Amino acid sequence: MMKTKEKILLKALELFNEKGYTTITTRHIAAELNISPGNLHYHFKHSEDIIKILFQELVLKMDELLNTMKEMENNTLENLYQFTFSTCKIFYSFRFIFVNFVDILKEIPEIRSQYEEIHTSRKEEFQMIFSGLQKNNIFKKDVPEFMMDSLIQQIFIIADNWLTHNRLILKLDQEAAISHYTLLQMNLFYPFLNKEQQKLYEKQYITPTP
Template sequence: MASLSLFNHFGEPNVTTLQIADELNISPGNLYYHFKNKTEILNDLFGRFERQMLSLISAPDAEVSIDDYWIVLHLVFECIAEYQFLYKDLVNILQRYERIAPRFRKILNRKLAVTQSVLQRLKERHIIDATDAELAALAHNVVLTLTWWPSYDVVTAKLPQEMDLNRGIAQTISQVAPYLRASERAEVLALSREYLDSDPGAMQNRDVHAQE
């Protein structure tokens, strides 16, 4: 998807339909035949993102292990990285594309509801020790990190165009770790260090094998 690559690299406001057509090596008229303007291109990309993200964030099974939660977290971050232009310029995009704004808020609300459900299930299984108020605050912090990590990473990264997937996952894990039982805490902190010490491809392979 040439438009997605251009949006991720240069930012959606800085990319024109002429650039997209040139990247595809087609005439602007040919591109216009499929998409009347950049809004239609963005709507198409957002639809793909929306379907992919909503398929990942669903209510958890009570018997799912904590390792499975981290695998889902990794896949969510991968989806965010794939469509990172949305997150890097989120406020601007939601203000300029009114049809996308309510759909993104739906995704955001789903992330929060699923995160709250996951944390509550872990508490019921005595894996997490926290008050209801602490769980509510923790759920919001996790969603905040998921949503704003790309922007934070752009500001702090040595290579601004490269989103560090592993640092974002490790940061999210570190927020949950203090509330876990000692045995699970040690495991997830070790996992967090593994993310920080590994390249994204290695961790992706690790999670794919974990699902087999």
């Protein structure tokens, strides 16, 4: 049976995603769960405390995904696609964080400092994954270091901001958004693939124009 704390986190995530974290208070969450505000405050004094836990859950899910990718000895193009697709799914399920990213980092210093640390560690993890893809002849071996650094920065920029772009511009539903932005991020890798992998990429992921 789900504990009250878990119910609060699930309902908060749902409400934050639907209506934005700035419009949802702990009282709203308590009312949706048919519990008293006092019962909720026993577990979380402020909505910021809930956001901290949800951010931790996001980080843990990404840690698990990255660890799986790093542990694979012979990653393929399909592994890279599935990793990117899974990342987009995870990000979508915590979309309020990214849509309100600047405000959350500004208002909750603890999350900001954690994000800065994560940014550094993620860069090293991506370098390790891409090095493995070069060894497996998925990526070209003669990629200049500055291009690899740029690729990692581009991934971070798109990953952290595609949900805002979708909300403002494309307005795609969940399934269409995840598919579209997965491919958009995958297209970043195309110039780094060897010729054989580029042909495979076009065949598997690029829909022919009628």
